[in-house]
Amino acid sequence: MNHFEYKNGEMHVEGVAVRELAERVGTPLYLYSSATLERHFQVFSQALWSKEALQSPKGEAPLIAYATKANSNLAVLQTLAEQGAGADTVSEGEIRKALMAGVAPEKIVFSGVGKTNDEMAFALKTGIYQINVESRPELERLSHVAGSLGLVAPIVIRINPGVGAGGHSKITTGGAKDKFGVSAAEAIALYGQAASDPNIAPMGIACHIGSQISDLTPMQAAFSKMKGWVQELRANGLSVERLDLGGGLGVPYFNQPEPPSPADFAQMVALTVGNLGVRYTFEPGRLIAANAGILVSRVIHVHERADSGQKFLVVDAAMNDLIRPAMYDAYHDIRPVCEPKDTKKGTYDVVGPVCETGDTFTRGRDLPVMKAGDLMAFMSAGAYGAVMGSEYNSRPLAPEVLVRDDKWAVVRPRPSYEDMMNQEVLPDWFRPRN
Numbered sequence: 001m002n003h004f005e006y007k008n009g010e011m012h013v014e015g016v017a018v019r020e021l022a023e024r025v026g027t028p029l030y031l032y033s034s035a036t037l038e039r040h041f042q043v044f045s046q047a048l049w050s051k052e053a054l055q056s057p058k059g060e061a062p063l064i065a066y067a068t069k070a071n072s073n074l075a076v077l078q079t080l081a082e083q084g085a086g087a088d089t090v091s092e093g094e095i096r097k098a099l100m101a102g103v104a105p106e107k108i109v110f111s112g113v114g115k116t117n118d119e120m121a122f123a124l125k126t127g128i129y130q131i132n133v134e135s136r137p138e139l140e141r142l143s144h145v146a147g148s149l150g151l152v153a154p155i156v157i158r159i160n161p162g163v164g165a166g167g168h169s170k171i172t173t174g175g176a177k178d179k180f181g182v183s184a185a186e187a188i189a190l191y192g193q194a195a196s197d198p199n200i201a202p203m204g205i206a207c208h209i210g211s212q213i214s215d216l217t218p219m220q221a222a223f224s225k226m227k228g229w230v231q232e233l234r235a236n237g238l239s240v241e242r243l244d245l246g247g248g249l250g251v252p253y254f255n256q257p258e259p260p261s262p263a264d265f266a267q268m269v270a271l272t273v274g275n276l277g278v279r280y281t282f283e284p285g286r287l288i289a290a291n292a293g294i295l296v297s298r299v300i301h302v303h304e305r306a307d308s309g310q311k312f313l314v315v316d317a318a319m320n321d322l323i324r325p326a327m328y329d330a331y332h333d334i335r336p337v338c339e340p341k342d343t344k345k346g347t348y349d350v351v352g353p354v355c356e357t358g359d360t361f362t363r364g365r366d367l368p369v370m371k372a373g374d375l376m377a378f379m380s381a382g383a384y385g386a387v388m389g390s391e392y393n394s395r396p397l398a399p400e401v402l403v404r405d406d407k408w409a410v411v412r413p414r415p416s417y418e419d420m421m422n423q424e425v426l427p428d429w430f431r432p433r434n
């Protein structure tokens with residue numbers, strides 16, 4: 001459930017009319033709903049927190065470390081931090097943002113295949129919950145960095161379980177040929193090595209098999225393998241206190257099968273890997289943020305090709321604002337901001353102004369008849385939307401607005417053209433301009 005609904009013929013985000021925000025802030029713009037973020041976090045967390053089989057031996061509930069990469073706007077992060085969320089991070093920038101938003105270091109997980117020494121040092125000095133180690137060279141560097149700081153690095157080893165899943169090949173991470181994690185055999189060897197390294201405290205194992213997963217079967221297969229590896233490590237005399245099961249649960253993008261509910265997911269997890277005597281971590285990203293945000297755009301004009309009659313809705317948002325359709329052929333529902341009085345439909349290709357054919361949001365979609373100046377919303381754009389934005393074609397980044405009830409705030413303003421140009425510096429061999 002989300003809080004984007006039509007009232008009096010106009011789409012609202014909670015208590016605020018989208019049209020009003022579009023007029024005040026300009027388009028394209030991202031709009032987020034606080035209530036939806038909070039609800040998604042609570043529904044997911046409560047489903048897991050309520051399972052006795054998922055309590056740690058010390059009685060700790062699972063750590064729900066929101067995958068910051070999905071939407072790292074500080075206001076979004078703080079909204080979630082206030083609900084008790086931790087943060088799954090993949091860069092020093094994300095760790096810094098999580099801290100800034102009030103996430104306690106002991107709720108921060110640091111993943112990623114290419115952490116630099118400086119990033120490792122920053123994470124260790126911050127005292128985060130754990131570093132998810134993804135390879136042997138990384139473990140060796142981490143040992144060196146921790147040793148030189150006189151600190152011990154709490155780690156889990158990311159195993160690539162050889163089960164890939166996800167909505168698109170570019171977001172599948174657990175396949176045997178993907179770059180993430182190590183094989184189980186290597187993980188078990190590395191774990192033993194880590195246990196005898198005074199600079200490393202191996203705490204457990206982790207996996208994350210993909211994103212936009214709409215079926216529990218591959219997850220269950222991966223998790224039951226993880227259980228076997230926990231048991232194998234223990235049989236080798238090693239202590240295993242933590243199990244990180246990653247993120248990946250899909251969301252409805254409207255044209256796809258309804259993904260499993262958090263309750264079904266929690267039930268599967270409890271049955272598959274419950275009562276293992278570990279503290280569990282989950283890293284949901286999309287599930288929390290996707291349907292808590294929309295991208296609002298205005299139709300620039302409708303171009304009808306004289307030869308074929310093909311109709312292009314040329315809108316002011318583009319692939320630099322929302323790259324998912326270009327990059328993953330992703331489907332985003334498109335809705336008019338003002339409910340059409342007429343039920344007539346038109347068949348449109350919806351395209352942005354960027355000079356690439358890939359800058360196409362959809363082809364041949366039946367939509368309410370639209371004309372220049374009409375506002376439309378790309379739904380489910382709260383995750384992997386603004387964060388993947390760029391200034392390609394020298395287009396300023398779309399602003400972001402967070403709504404709470406009938407209040408709203410610009411939480412990232414649109415840069416002016418001067419702001420954009422001031423980021424670049426001309427070398428002094430050019431003659432100064434007046």
Ligand code: LLP
Pocket residue numbers: 067070088111112171173208210211212246247248249283284285286287324328383384
């Ligand atoms: N944990 C790890 C280690 C991850 O790599 C990811 C996502 C997550 C958690 C969160 O997964 P989620 O719950 O959001 O599915 N840009 C792509 C998605 C890339 C996901 C990368 N990893 C998209 O727009 O679909």
